Amino acid sequence: MSVSIEALREIYHSIRQNRVRAILSGFGISWGILILVVLLGTGKGFQDSVMDIFSVFAQKSVYVYGGATSVKHKNIKEGAAIQFDMEYLKKLRIRYPEVAAISPEVAAMLPVRREARSSVFRTVGVNADYMRIKILRAKEDGRLFNASDVENERHVAVVGENVAAGLFKNQLAVGKPISIAGAIFRVVGVLRNDDIFGASEINTVYIPYPCYLKTVNSDPRFSAFCLYLSAEADSKKFEESLRNYVAYHSDFSSADRQALYIANFETQTTAFESLFKGLRQIIWIFGLCFLVSGVVGISNIMLVVVKERTNEIGIRLAVGALPKSIVRLVLLESVAITALSGLAGLAAGKGVLLLVNRLLAMSDENMLMKQTSFDWLTALGALAVLVVAGVAAGAFPAVKASTIEPVDAIRYENRG
Amino acid sequence: MIRLIDVHKTYTTPFTCLHVLKGIHLSVRQGEMVAIMGASGSGKSTLMNILGLLDRYDAGEYYMSNRLMKHLSREESARCRNRLIGFVFQSANLIAYKNIVENVALPLYYRGVRRKERNLLALEQLHQLGLEEWSRHFPNELSGGQKQRVAIARALLPEPPVILADEPTGQLDSQTSAEVIAMLKAINQKGTTIIIVTHEPLVANAAHRIIHIKDGTVES
Numbered sequence: 001m002s003v004s005i006e007a008l009r010e011i012y013h014s015i016r017q018n019r020v021r022a023i024l025s026g027f028g029i030s031w032g033i034l035i036l037v038v039l040l041g042t043g044k045g046f047q048d049s050v051m052d053i054f055s056v057f058a059q060k061s062v063y064v065y066g067g068a069t070s071v072k073h074k075n076i077k078e079g080a081a082i083q084f085d086m087e088y089l090k091k092l093r094i095r096y097p098e099v100a101a102i103s104p105e106v107a108a109m110l111p112v113r114r115e116a117r118s119s120v121f122r123t124v125g126v127n128a129d130y131m132r133i134k135i136l137r138a139k140e141d142g143r144l145f146n147a148s149d150v151e152n153e154r155h156v157a158v159v160g161e162n163v164a165a166g167l168f169k170n171q172l173a174v175g176k177p178i179s180i181a182g183a184i185f186r187v188v189g190v191l192r193n194d195d196i197f198g199a200s201e202i203n204t205v206y207i208p209y210p211c212y213l214k215t216v217n218s219d220p221r222f223s224a225f226c227l228y229l230s231a232e233a234d235s236k237k238f239e240e241s242l243r244n245y246v247a248y249h250s251d252f253s254s255a256d257r258q259a260l261y262i263a264n265f266e267t268q269t270t271a272f273e274s275l276f277k278g279l280r281q282i283i284w285i286f287g288l289c290f291l292v293s294g295v296v297g298i299s300n301i302m303l304v305v306v307k308e309r310t311n312e313i314g315i316r317l318a319v320g321a322l323p324k325s326i327v328r329l330v331l332l333e334s335v336a337i338t339a340l341s342g343l344a345g346l347a348a349g350k351g352v353l354l355l356v357n358r359l360l361a362m363s364d365e366n367m368l369m370k371q372t373s374f375d376w377l378t379a380l381g382a383l384a385v386l387v388v389a390g391v392a393a394g395a396f397p398a399v400k401a402s403t404i405e406p407v408d409a410i411r412y413e414n415r416g
Numbered sequence: 417m418i419r420l421i422d423v424h425k426t427y428t429t430p431f432t433c434l435h436v437l438k439g440i441h442l443s444v445r446q447g448e449m450v451a452i453m454g455a456s457g458s459g460k461s462t463l464m465n466i467l468g469l470l471d472r473y474d475a476g477e478y479y480m481s482n483r484l485m486k487h488l489s490r491e492e493s494a495r496c497r498n499r500l501i502g503f504v505f506q507s508a509n510l511i512a513y514k515n516i517v518e519n520v521a522l523p524l525y526y527r528g529v530r531r532k533e534r535n536l537l538a539l540e541q542l543h544q545l546g547l548e549e550w551s552r553h554f555p556n557e558l559s560g561g562q563k564q565r566v567a568i569a570r571a572l573l574p575e576p577p578v579i580l581a582d583e584p585t586g587q588l589d590s591q592t593s594a595e596v597i598a599m600l601k602a603i604n605q606k607g608t609t610i611i612i613v614t615h616e617p618l619v620a621n622a623a624h625r626i627i628h629i630k631d632g633t634v635e636s
Contacts, residue, residue: 006531017513315509318470319523319570320498323490407470410505 007325011332018305025301026341028294029389033342033382036287037349041374042356043283047276049370051269060235061133063263064242066223066250070258074251082250082259083221095245098233103130104209105224108216112205113179114167121163123180123205125212131158133228136201142174142189149188150208157185160202164190180205183215235266291385295338295393302334302397306404313401314409323402330401334394335387342386346379417446417609418467418578423476425462436462437473438632444611446577449604451620452613454629461582463629464613468501468580469493481577498526502571502608504581504600508563510555516542516566517551523574541573542566545599561592568599572608579603581612585619597622 015022066082086104093099107124128147130136138144138158145156157178164173164187173187185207193202213220229235239262247254306313313326353372360371425437436459444450454460465471466478469485470493478485480500488496497503502523510519517538524534542548547565555563564584571579581600585593597619604610612623620626628635 006525009531013513311509312511315511316522316526317494318468318497318503318509320494320526320574322494322526325526405471407465410470410509 007328007332008336010329011336014305014309014329014333015336021301022337023341025297026294026337026344028297029291029338029341029386030294030345030348032287032290032294033345033386034349034352035290036283036382037346037374037379038352038356039283039287040280040378041349041353041372042369043276043279044374044378045372046369047279048373050272050276052370060229060231060233060266061226062229062235062239062242062265063226064224064246065261065263067258067261069252069256071253071256073253073256076251080252081223082246082252083223084225085220085222088249089225091249092227092242092245096238096242098229098238099227100230101129101132102227103127103133103225104222105130105226106209106212106217106222110181110205110216112163112167114176117167119163119166121160121166121203121205122200123207123212123216125207125209125216127209130206130226133226136206137192138189139192141172142187144189145206145208150210153208153210153214155183155185155211156188156208158189158191158206159187160191160204161193162202163205178205180207181215183211185211235264239264239267287382288385291389294341295389298334298338298390298393299396301337302330302394303400305333306330306397306401309401310404310409313404314406317404317406318410326404327398327402330398331391331394334397335390338386338390338393339383342383342389346382350374417448417481418442418444418611419477419479420467421477421479423463423466423473423478425459425466425471425473436632437466439476440629440632440634442627442634444609446609447604447607448625449601449610449623450612451623451626452611452629453615453617453620453626456615458629459632460613460629464580464582464611467611468503469497498523498574500576500578502574502576502579504564504567504571504579504584506583506586508555508560508567510563510566510570512555515552515554516547516558519555519566520570520573522570527574538569538573541569545569545572559592561588561595564588564592564596565599568596568603572603576608578609578611581610581614583614584612585614585616590618593619 066084068082069076069078069080072078084104089102089104093102103126105124105126107122109120110123111118112121112123128145128150131144136144136158142158144158145154148154149156157180159167159173159178167173167178168176173190176187177184178187179185191201191204229238243260243262244254246260247256250259252259316326317323353374357371360369420440420442423437423440423442424435427434427436440463452460452463462471466473469488472488473486480496485493485496510516511522514522517535520541521529521534521538524537525531529537539548539551542551545565545568547562547569550558550562550566555566558566564587568579568584579600584600585596588596593616600610600612601622610623612619614620
């Protein structure tokens with residue numbers, strides 16, 4: 001069924017003829033699409049923000065915390081603390097080549113002093129790898145510490161935003177000395193704080209692990225470390241294997257969940273991903289339900305249009321219109337009303353999303369949604385749905401129109 | 417040109433069965449102007465609808481230009497109507513939201529003639545019939561007689577061999593009736609076959625021949 005410009009002109013005239021009616025009947029469609037667009041846009045925006053937050057815990061990053069055994073195993077009584085040391089991590093790396101970076105994490109609350117100012121902050125000893133695992137970023141004027149800093153046991157510190165503000169007020173922190181547990185460290189960088197998980201980091205001071213050993217706590221054992229896996233590794237399998245490995249080497253039952261806690265961020269991210277997928281599906285279902293009532297509205301009005309134009313259809317048939325051209329006339333009008341009101345709804349929905357974006361930008365709180373997101377692919381999908389909806393709405397009235405007998409139709413006028 | 421042999425038509429409803437045409441024999445030569453007369457209920461309108469391929473008949477044969485018009489699909493009859501027949505109805509049956517030129521050009525739209533060309537042809541037709549000053553007006557701005565003349569222009573534009581007029585003067589006063597009849601007569605003189613259904617003797621007398629229908633048959 002070809003659509004010529006001529007046919008479109010016919011539709012234009014006929015819609016213009018009943019502008020108010022077309023707008024009113026199209027409103028249901030506009031409203032449905034508006035709701036769909038706003039829901040999809042905010043939903044996607046929320047998803048993007050949450051997924052962005054999780055990207056901070058580098059893809060496939062794994063956090064391991066040693067606890068205490070809860071059951072007796074071999075000769076070791078319950079309550080034994082599970083701890084690691086650098087040798088342990090070295091062996092792990094050899095056993096698991098997929099481990100791309102690994103770092104111990106030791107921490108203590110310590111007074112940190114700068115000239116006359118002093119305050120207690122969480123001081124953490126880590127390797128340079130830690131920065132990569134947690135994707136910490138320094139502000140432009142500073143830097144993170146690197147492998148060479150750690151190797152050479154340089155007394156350098158990377159501090160959170162609050163630490164810098166607390167100790168230095170408005171002054172530049174980078175390059176200045178601070179005193180931690182009596183030892184002098186030079187601040188090389190201040191951490192950027194741009195996600196909600198940064199909350200713990202803003203009050204933290206990071207120093208190289210060897211320095212921590214020397215100045216804070218000389219115990220070479222620690223209970224927490226973190227790592228990340230190369231892209232092709234299967235983090236779920238790794239987690240299983242790691243649990244067995246540690247259970248074997250530290251002598252506890254691999255079924256003892258109290259002894260070792262492993263946080264695997266990839267599995268949590270996938271859980272979120274499927275959650276959002278489900279959310280999207282629900283939004284589409286809701287949106288389509290709205291559209292259905294719009295479609296019924298259009299179908300209804302098209303029946304009225306056909307009834308009202310019975311005489312006109314009769315004239316057209318009498319002068320030689322083919323029944324299929326009548327079908328096309330009604331279908332096209334239905335599709336035109338649906339598509340135009342759908343486009344209006346789409347535009348209005350986009351407008352609402354832009355408004356929401358402006359409001360989000362104006363609020364300086366750390367919102368869980370940074371901005372809404374509505375991609376044109378989804379818009380195209382919605383449009384395709386609209387055209388289908390238009391055809392569906394027009395189908396019954398169109399067939400009804402094409403079965404009009406010209407004789408009856410022409411008499412119709414005379415009856416009334 | 418037109419030949420009907422023993423044509424029957426029955427209207428059936430769930431409760432009644434109305435035998436309207438009971439074996440019509442009829443022939444019209446090319447270039448003739450024929451009036452069909454009959455009392456209301458005699459079946460003349462049904463006959464007209466069958467002649468115009470707007471309705472089907474149950475039995476018999478209907479030839480137009482030596483072609484048997486029987487068991488035509490809706491598509492086929494639409495095509496034949498478009499090519500062979502021009503209609504003039506009791507009321508003008510113009511499309512309200514189209515101006516006069518567009519109304520007259522409508523049959524050519526369904527022949528696939530381009531807009532510019534068909535509007536030009538329509539304008540020319542209106543000019544010939546002395547209606548061009550109304551060409552940009554809309555039907556509701558015209559009087560009954562003017563509308564009927566526009567309807568004739570529309571019927572005439574595709575140059576059909578036959579024009580069927582069903583009570584063309586039924587809603588007009590006697591003076592406009594005379595004008596419309598004169599118009600049809602002039603068209604007939606140029607060679608178009610015209611069949612008029614009417615119950616007005618004055619109109620019928622303008623034709624070459626009058627066929628009387630009574631109780632579904634041709635009165636001889």
